[in-house]
Amino acid sequence: MREKLKRIKEEAIADINSSNSLEKLEGVRVKYLGKKGQLTLVLREMGKLSKEERPVIGQLANEIRNEIEKELSSAGNRLKEQLKIERMEKEKIDITISKNVRRLGHRHPLITTIEELENLFISMGFSVVLGPEIETVENNFDALNTPENHPSRDLSDTFYITEDILLRTHTSPVQIRAMKERKPPLRIVSAGRTFRFDDVDDTHSPMFHQLEGLVVDENVTMANLIHTIDVFVKELFGKDMKTRFRPHHFPFTEPSAEVDVSCFSCKGAGCPVCNGTGWSMELLGCGMVHPKVLENCGIDPEKYSGFAFGMGIDRITMVKYGINDIRLLFENDNRFLEQF
Numbered sequence: 001m002r003e004k005l006k007r008i009k010e011e012a013i014a015d016i017n018s019s020n021s022l023e024k025l026e027g028v029r030v031k032y033l034g035k036k037g038q039l040t041l042v043l044r045e046m047g048k049l050s051k052e053e054r055p056v057i058g059q060l061a062n063e064i065r066n067e068i069e070k071e072l073s074s075a076g077n078r079l080k081e082q083l084k085i086e087r088m089e090k091e092k093i094d095i096t097i098s099k100n101v102r103r104l105g106h107r108h109p110l111i112t113t114i115e116e117l118e119n120l121f122i123s124m125g126f127s128v129v130l131g132p133e134i135e136t137v138e139n140n141f142d143a144l145n146t147p148e149n150h151p152s153r154d155l156s157d158t159f160y161i162t163e164d165i166l167l168r169t170h171t172s173p174v175q176i177r178a179m180k181e182r183k184p185p186l187r188i189v190s191a192g193r194t195f196r197f198d199d200v201d202d203t204h205s206p207m208f209h210q211l212e213g214l215v216v217d218e219n220v221t222m223a224n225l226i227h228t229i230d231v232f233v234k235e236l237f238g239k240d241m242k243t244r245f246r247p248h249h250f251p252f253t254e255p256s257a258e259v260d261v262s263c264f265s266c267k268g269a270g271c272p273v274c275n276g277t278g279w280s281m282e283l284l285g286c287g288m289v290h291p292k293v294l295e296n297c298g299i300d301p302e303k304y305s306g307f308a309f310g311m312g313i314d315r316i317t318m319v320k321y322g323i324n325d326i327r328l329l330f331e332n333d334n335r336f337l338e339q340f
């Protein structure tokens with residue numbers, strides 16, 4: 001019996017050592033220590049032993065049982081520890097791995113143009129101000145000396161929200177805000193969205209962008225205006241680009257002019273794009289701020305004078321990047337935008 005017990009112990013320990021899962025280990029426990037386990041069965045045969053042998057074998061059997069239990073429990077702990085490590089390996093988060101990273105976009109060509117224009121004017125001593133897209137009729141028309149019967153005020157040209165509130169039809173109301181809020185000398189530019197009731201085609205959109213400029217100080221003259229525009233055009237489009245001032249009418253300036261620049265295609269030589277004239281039409285509108293406008297803003301026209309200009313940013317962007325359809329600027333199609 002001694003031999004049998006020793007063999008059971010050796011076999012049990014070998015089984016324990018070769019168990020590679022908690023399930024198998026439990027199987028080993030049942031095989032040796034369970035109700036019908038090998039050790040249990042041996043113990044049941046104790047009755048057959050002599051009185052002298054019984055306690056000796058009994059003690060040995062207990063020792064073996066304890067030993068097997070000890071081995072089982074330490075093998076169990078080892079396996080649990082190993083499982084924990086494996087799980088942690090699997091759950092490990094590598095924070096240096098980049099997976100499904102959000103793609104970084106870049107500036108829209110319109111924003112790039114606006115920033116370029118703003119930087120140019122900043123370098124000429126202007127500061128950048130902002131104005132709201134929802135404006136009062138007062139700032140958008142009345143204070144700008146635009147008469148009640150002016151065609152631009154018509155319901156079919158302007159998006160009215162109420163009788164007194166509208167979506168600004170140009171950036172010129174920012175002039176009014178600037179002059180009411182600050183005292184001269186003033187040198188500001190302001191870019192942003194503007195709105196007119198236009199049907200969409202490749203050069204028109206009911207939402208478009210303008211940049212407005214305003215200078216008010218003592219002794220500001222038309223010569224200052226012409227020089228400023230000339231420098232701006234040369235900086236933006238190239239040194240060989242010329243400007244041409246054509247008389248025009250705007251209610252808020254007197255005198256007023258529209259400015260053409262050398263044709264972007266032929267730089268002035270004359271080509272089919274400019275119908276042989278050498279000029280690209282209507283880059284911007286400008287003029288000397290009307291005395292009534294100054295007065296409307298509480299500025300003395302006897303003491304101060306000023307010039308102002310406004311230009312369409314969408315058209316400039318289209319010329320700069322060779323875009324032939326204004327709709328492309330607002331469709332937000334990545335295949336288009338990624339080119340810039």
Ligand code: DAH
Binds near residue numbers: 252
């Ligand atoms: N507001 C005019 C427009 O939208 C553009 C303009 C013309 C702005 C003359 C000015 C200006 O500041 O002096 O057509």
